[in-house]
Amino acid sequence: MKITVKVTPHAKTEEVMQQGALYLVKVRAVAKEGKANDAVIKLLAAYFNIPRSAISIKIGLTNRNKIVEIKET
Secondary structure (H helix, E strand, C coil): CEEEEEEECCCCCCEEEEECCEEEEECCCCCCCCHHHHHHHHHHHHHHCCCHHHEEEEECCCCCEEEEEECCC
16 A cells, blocks of 8 residues: 655654545654654654565655555465
8 A cells, every 4th residue: 555645844743644645744853864754764664564675765765745654464
């Protein structure tokens, strides 16, 4: 399954909100050295209750808009 994610790095709170087919993800981590991407994967894994290894960012490693693939476990 692939989902579209819009990330807000350096936010005050961490949360995942769904708006239709779009997931809005707020993370406290800054967007440097992949820290925000790691936080996004960790937060999505907790949201979907799946292991972190089942989630990968396919498009948008350096962009706020991402395509994330979630593998069926």
